[in-house]
Amino acid sequence: MNTPVLEAKHLGIAFGGLKAVDDFNITINEGELVGLIGPNGAGKTTVFNLLTGVYQPTEGAFFLNGDKMNGKKMHEVVRAGIARTFQNIRLFKSMTVLENVMVAFEMNYKYKLADAFFRAPRYWKDEEEIKEKAIDLLRIFNLESKADYIANNLPYGQQRKLEIARALATGMKLLLLDEPAAGMNPTETAELLSCINVIRERFGIAILLIEHDMSLVMKICERIVVIDYGVTIARGLPKEIAENPKVIAAYLGADDEMDVEDDTKEGA
Amino acid sequence: MKKLSMKSTIINFVVLFIVFGILIVLCETGILSNYIKGILMVCCISIIMACSQNITVGYLGQIALGGAGFMGIGAYTAAMITKAMASANILVGDGAPDTLRFLIATLAGGILAAIFGVLVGIPALRLRGDYLAIITLGFGEIIRVVIQNLKFLGGKGFSEGSAGQALVGINRIANLYVVFWVMVVSVALMFTFIRSKYGRAIIAIRNDDIAASASGLNVTFYKVLAFTVSSFFAGIAGGVFAHYIGSLSAASFGWLKSTEYVIMVVFGGMGSLTGSVIAAISLSALPEALREFSNYRMLAYSVALIIVMVYKPTGLLGTYEISVTRLLNRIMGKKEPSLHAIKAEVEASKASEEDKEVQ
Numbered sequence: 001m002n003t004p005v006l007e008a009k010h011l012g013i014a015f016g017g018l019k020a021v022d023d024f025n026i027t028i029n030e031g032e033l034v035g036l037i038g039p040n041g042a043g044k045t046t047v048f049n050l051l052t053g054v055y056q057p058t059e060g061a062f063f064l065n066g067d068k069m070n071g072k073k074m075h076e077v078v079r080a081g082i083a084r085t086f087q088n089i090r091l092f093k094s095m096t097v098l099e100n101v102m103v104a105f106e107m108n109y110k111y112k113l114a115d116a117f118f119r120a121p122r123y124w125k126d127e128e129e130i131k132e133k134a135i136d137l138l139r140i141f142n143l144e145s146k147a148d149y150i151a152n153n154l155p156y157g158q159q160r161k162l163e164i165a166r167a168l169a170t171g172m173k174l175l176l177l178d179e180p181a182a183g184m185n186p187t188e189t190a191e192l193l194s195c196i197n198v199i200r201e202r203f204g205i206a207i208l209l210i211e212h213d214m215s216l217v218m219k220i221c222e223r224i225v226v227i228d229y230g231v232t233i234a235r236g237l238p239k240e241i242a243e244n245p246k247v248i249a250a251y252l253g254a255d256d257e258m259d260v261e262d263d264t265k266e267g268a
Numbered sequence: 269m270k271k272l273s274m275k276s277t278i279i280n281f282v283v284l285f286i287v288f289g290i291l292i293v294l295c296e297t298g299i300l301s302n303y304i305k306g307i308l309m310v311c312c313i314s315i316i317m318a319c320s321q322n323i324t325v326g327y328l329g330q331i332a333l334g335g336a337g338f339m340g341i342g343a344y345t346a347a348m349i350t351k352a353m354a355s356a357n358i359l360v361g362d363g364a365p366d367t368l369r370f371l372i373a374t375l376a377g378g379i380l381a382a383i384f385g386v387l388v389g390i391p392a393l394r395l396r397g398d399y400l401a402i403i404t405l406g407f408g409e410i411i412r413v414v415i416q417n418l419k420f421l422g423g424k425g426f427s428e429g430s431a432g433q434a435l436v437g438i439n440r441i442a443n444l445y446v447v448f449w450v451m452v453v454s455v456a457l458m459f460t461f462i463r464s465k466y467g468r469a470i471i472a473i474r475n476d477d478i479a480a481s482a483s484g485l486n487v488t489f490y491k492v493l494a495f496t497v498s499s500f501f502a503g504i505a506g507g508v509f510a511h512y513i514g515s516l517s518a519a520s521f522g523w524l525k526s527t528e529y530v531i532m533v534v535f536g537g538m539g540s541l542t543g544s545v546i547a548a549i550s551l552s553a554l555p556e557a558l559r560e561f562s563n564y565r566m567l568a569y570s571v572a573l574i575i576v577m578v579y580k581p582t583g584l585l586g587t588y589e590i591s592v593t594r595l596l597n598r599i600m601g602k603k604e605p606s607l608h609a610i611k612a613e614v615e616a617s618k619a620s621e622e623d624k625e626v627q
Contacts, residue, residue, distance in 0.1 A: 052482065078484040090479035092472045094587065102465075103472045104483040109465045113493075116464035117457050123464065124270045170484045 003066040004029050005174050005206040006051070006082075010060035012230075013050055020046045021230045024060070026208075028174065033200065033207045035221030035238075037214075039250055043230040044210045045087060048176050051208075052084050053077040064174065079107060083172035085163045087179045087210075093152035097143055097162055100151050101134040104169035108133070134169065140198060141165050157188035161195060168199065174206045175199075181213045189216060196220060218242065226250065276593035283592050284452055291448065305444055307556050309512050312444075312451040313505050314548035318532035319458050319541050320501035325530055326538035327462060328494040329474030331401040333526045334388065334408030335502050340521030341384055341411060342377030342503025343510040344421055347438045349373040350511065354439060366441040374450065374507030381503025382496050384411070389495035393488065405523050416518035423518075434517035442511035450508060454501050459541055461497060470494045471539070535576055537583030542590040547583070 004027045011024040021043045028034050038044050049055045051062060053074040061070050064080055072080065092100050108130060111122040138144045141161040146154060151162060160180055167175055180196075181189045193216060200207065211217045217224065217238070224241045226234040228250040234241055241247055291308075294300045300308075317339060324332045350373045354360055359369040388407045395403055417423040422435040461467055469490045473480045481487050510516055528551075536547030554572065558565035576584060 054478075074478075074481040075484050075486050078482060083484075084482055086479070086482070090476050090482070092475035092479065094475055095468075095471060099468060099471075103468050103480070103485070106465060106469060106484055111465070113466065116466055117460055119460055126465075128270070166483060 002029065003063075005032075006062065006064060006208070007066075008051070008060065008062040011047075011050055011057050011062055012059035013046065013055055014058050019230055021050065021227075022059075024050075024227070024230075024232060026225055028206045028208060030206055031200065031204045033196075033209065033220055033222050035217045035224040036208060036210050036227070037212075037217060037224060037241075038227040038233075042228045042250075044227065045178060046230070047227070048084060048178055048208075048210065051077075051176060052082055078170050078172070081171075081173035082176065083167040083170045083174075084176035085160075085167055085178055085180060087182065089156075089159050089163055091151040091159055091163060091166075093150070095151055096147065097138065097149050097151055097154065098131070098134055098147040100162055100166050101137055101169045102130055104166045105130045105134060107171065137165050137169055140202065141195060157184055157191065160184070160188075160192065164195070164199070168203065172205065174208065177207060177209045177211075179210050179212060181211055181216050189213060192216075193220060276591070279593050279596060288445075288448060292445070295444065306512075307553055309442070309444055309447060309508075311549050311552045312447045313509050313512070314529070314532065314552040315451050315545050316454045316501055316505040316508070317529045318536065318544040318548040319455050320498045320505065321529045322533045322536075322538065322541060322544045323458060323462070323470070323494050323498040323501075325533045326540070326544075327467065327470050327474060328491060329538070330393070330396060330491070330495075331398070331530070332392075332404040332495065332498075333401050333523055333530060334404035334411070335498075335529050336521040336523065336525035337408030337411035338381040338385060338499040338502035339506035339509065339525070340415055340516075340518065342374070342381040342506025343516055343521070344377075344415055344435065344506075345380045345503070346373040346377035346507030347435060347510040347516055348421075349376050350439055350441065351437065366439070367443060367446050369439075370441045370443075370446065370507075370511050371450075374504055374511070377507035377510075378500045378503035381506065382500035385496040385499025386492060389492040389499075393491040393495060405526070408521075408523055408526055412518050412521050415521070421518075422516075434515045436515040438510055438514050438516065440511060440514040442508055447508055447512070450504065454504055455541060455545065458497070458501060462541065466490070466493060474539075531573065533583075535573065535583055537585035537587060539587035540583070540585040540589055543583055543585035543588070546585070546590075 006026065006028040008024055008026045012022045013020050024047060026034065026036075036044050036047060046055070050057050051069075053069070053072050053076065057070060061068055063069065064077075064082060067080065069077055069080060069082070092103060095103070109126050111120065111126045114120070115123045135144060135147060138147055141158075141164070143158060143162060143165065146158065151159065154162060164175075164177070164180070177196075181192055184192065196207070197220070199205065209217070209221060221238055224234075224236065224238055225232060226241060226244070226247050233246045233250060234244045236244070295305065317335065321332075321335045324330055350369055353369050353373070359365040359372075388404070392400060392403045392407060415421055415423070417425060419425050422433040462470070469480070469485050470493075472483070472485065473487055473490055477487050480490075506521075532547040532551050533544055535551060536543030536545070551569070555565050555569055558568050561568070580586075
C-alpha cells in the first residue's frame with residue numbers, strides 16, 4: 001500500500017483546559033480532495049494551524065509521506081511540502097503580483113549572498129529562471145497580464161487566486177485551502193472551482209479544503225470530514241454526509257438545544 | 269533582463285563619473301572651501317548611515333534605534349587598526365598607502381560591526397514594534413557605555429564610572445574622493461542586496477510575516493540578515509567618520525545620533541534608497557546652510573520635518589526609487605519596458621539560441 005500524503009493520528013491540542021481539537025484522524029492519498037467542514041468555531045482552522053506548524057499539537061502526531069512533522073516550525077513544514085492559504089487573504093500587499101509568487105520560490109534559488117551583492121552570473125540565471133516559472137504559474141490562473149500590478153489593487157477573486165498561486169510556488173505536495181470561496185460571488189466561485197480542477201489535473205497534488213459553501217463542497221470533494229466542538233462527528237462520501245443526522249443536527253441545532261431554548265422561554 | 273540592467277548600470281556609472289568629475293574640478297580649482305568639503309564629507313557619511321538604517325527600518329519595517337552604536341563599533345575598530353598599522357609603519361605615506369590603510373581599517377570596522385549585529389540581532393529581533401525600538405536603543409547605549417569605559421579606547425576603566433578621554437591621534441586619512449567612492453559602492457551594494465531574493469524576502473516579511481513563513485521563508489534568518497547587513501554598513505560609515513574627524517568620543521554615538529539617521533530614513537521614505545540619499549544630503553546640509561540664522565536654524569529643521577510629515581507621511585519618495593535610466597527614457601520619449609517587452613526579449617533570445625542549435 002502507498003504511504004498516504006497526509007496522515008494525522010489522534011491529533012489534538014488543548015489551550016489551557018479547553019480542548020480545541022480532540023482525537024483528529026485523517027488520511028489523504030495522492031491526488032485526493034478532502035473536505036473539512038463544521039459549524040463556526042468547530043476547530044477547522046485550528047486543525048489547519050496544527051498541520052502547518054502554527055500551533056504544536058499537545059497530543060498525537062501527523063505525517064507527510066510518512067515523515068513525522070511534529071515540532072517543526074511553519075517554514076520547515078512548508079519546505080517539507082504542506083502549503084496553505086488563509087481565511088482572510090494574506091498577500092504581500094505592497095509587492096507586485098509577480099513578486100508575490102517569486103518570493104515563494106525562495107527554496108529554488110541557488111545563488112548565495114555574495115552572488116546577490118555582486119550580481120554574479122548565477123544571480124542572473126536564477127532570477128530569470130524563477131521569473132519565467134512564476135509567469136508560467138500566473139498563466140494557469142489567468143493572472144499573467146496582471147503580473148506588474150500591485151497585489152493590493154487586484155479584485156478580491158483574483159487576490160484569492162494569487163494566494164493559491166503563491167502556495168503552489170512553494171512546490172508542495174499537500175495544499176490546505178481555508179475557505180477559498182468566502183466572500184465570492186457565484187461567478188467567482190465557479191471560476192475558483194475550475195481553477196481547483198486545473199490545479200489537480202496539472203499538479204496531481206492532494207488538497208484539504210475548509211469551506212462553508214456546501215454546494216461547492218458537495219461538488220468537488222471526494223470525501224468529507226465533519227467536526228464540531230473539536231470532535232470528529234462524521235466522515236464519508238458527500239452523499240452520506242448530506243444525509244447524516246448528526247451533521248444535520250450540528251448545523252441546524254439538535255433537539256436538546258431546542259429544549260434549552262424552550263426552558264429559557266418558560267423562565268422568562 | 270540582464271541586458272536592460274547592464275544598460276542602466278552603465279548609465280548610472282556615467283552619471284556618477286560626471287558628478288565625480290564636477291567634484292574634482294570644484295575642489296582642484298579651489299571653488300570649494302575646506303568648510304564645504306567638510307559638509308560634503310558629512311553628507312557622504314550620512315548617506316551610508318541613512319541607507320543602512322533604511323534596510324532595517326524601511327525595508328524590514330522594524331524600528332531599530334541602535335544604529336549609532338554600530339557606527340561607534342566601526343569607528344573605534346577602524347581607528348585602532350590604522351593607529352596600530354601606523355605605529356608598526358605599515359602602509360604609511362601620502363596617497364595610495366594611506367588610502368589602502370584607510371580602506372582596510374574601514375572594512376574591518378564594518379565586519380566587526382556586522383559580527384555584533386548578529387549577536388545583538390538574534391535576541392533583539394524576537395521582539396517587534398516599540399519593544400524592538402526600546403531594546404535596540406538599550407543595546408546601542410550598552411555599546412556606547414562599554415566603549416566609554418574601555419581603557420585602551422581612552423576610558424578610565426569600569427570601576428571608575430566616569431567618562432574618560434576621547435580617543436585622539438587618529439590619522440585624518442579619509443580623502444573626499446575616496447570617501448565618495450566608498451559611499452557609491454556601499455549604496456550600490458545595498459541596492460543589489462535589496463533587489464535580490466534576500467531583499468524580496470525582507471520586503472515580504474514587512475508586508476506580512478505570517479504569510480512569509482507560510483511561503484517557506486525562515487523569518488528569523490532574514491530578520492537577522494537584514495540587521496547584520498545594516499550593521500555592516502553602519503560600521504563602514506563609522507570607519508569613514510573616524511578618519512575624517514580625527515578624534516572619537518563615545519558620547520557622539522548616543523541614541524540621539526541613531527534617531528537622527530532614522531529621521532533621515534523616514535524623511536526620505538521608508539523603503540527607498542534614493543529617498544534616503546536625498547534626505548541624508550538635505551538634512552545634513554540644511555542646518556549648515558542656515559547657519560547664518562544661528563538660533564533659528566534648528567527651528568527651520570524641525571519645521572521642514574513637520575511639513576514633510578504632514579503633507580507626505582510616507583516621506584519624500586515613499587517606496588519610489590529615482591532612476592536615471594527612466595528619466596533619460598522619458599526625455600527621449602521612449603516607453604518604459606513593460607514585463608511583456610522583457611518576456612518578448614527573453615523568448616526572442618531563446619528562439620535565436622534554438623536557431624543556432626538547429627544550424
